[in-house]
Amino acid sequence: MPKVIAMAGKGGTGKTTLSALLLKYLIEKKMTPVLAVDADSNANLNELLDKKVGITIGEVRKDLKGDIPPNMSRDQYMEMKVHQALIEDSGYDLLVMGQPDGPGCYCAANQYLAMTMDHLADNYQYILVDNEAGMEHLSRMNLRSIDHLFVVSDPSARGILTARRISELTGPLAIEIKSKCLVVNRAPEPLSDELAAKINEAVAESDLPLGGILPASNELIHQEITGQSYLKLADNVPVVEKAFAIFDKALGAE
Ligand SMILES: Nc1ncnc2c1ncn2[C@@H]1O[C@H](COP(=O)(O)OP(=O)(O)OP(=O)(O)O)[C@@H](O)[C@H]1O
């Protein structure tokens, strides 16, 4: 059974950034193969990995509603299509979910898709899910449990409060979340005593332990602007070192 790691957090806090850094970590620690799932309908994890999006799962689902080749069962066709949608690289594959179906669609296509995703998942040691801001996507993915959820926040009192609320929202979901932690991203360096106190206070009052704090990083901005893969960042870049320490702690403790 693969281990599932997912991201949550308000828009623009750094979920996709953390996903790309985590993918780098998993590859370097040989915790592979990894299936990286871009579950944001406005896909952009591929950009941080310098990859082009081909077919999305949303398109596969649409296809399945139409005619399928006469010599194939619907299962076989689905399986083939999903494999076409996989973007393969060394140590990991990337799958882009694309546009979701309309709300309340329980069509057969979704069931076939869920089954195929289950099969596919068996091929990997880790599944990494980069979400968009909402939590609905986690239910859409047909995941039964999440081994670790990273809740990402900006470095502000209100941001941390929002992260706590998002973390509480995962309670009623039909997915078991085995462990989770807060990652405060883009923190100024040095961290002010006030912000440190605020973070500690928020953490002490909630069931969301602090995973760690990541600094604002010019190296990340440079990599994004020049369109270079985050996987190629040097290991001694401070934000990479700090992210790896967070992953050591969060994933090693499982
Ligand atoms: N530690 C950091 N230092 C500098 N820039 C950062 C850092 N983390 C994220 N950013 C920048 O902030 C922007 C938003 O980050 P990112 O796309 O990872 O957020 P997100 O939570 O995935 O957003 P969305 O909710 O839109 O998916 C990006 O331009 C990214 O490069």
Ligand SMILES: [Mg+2]
């Ligand atoms: Mg994102």
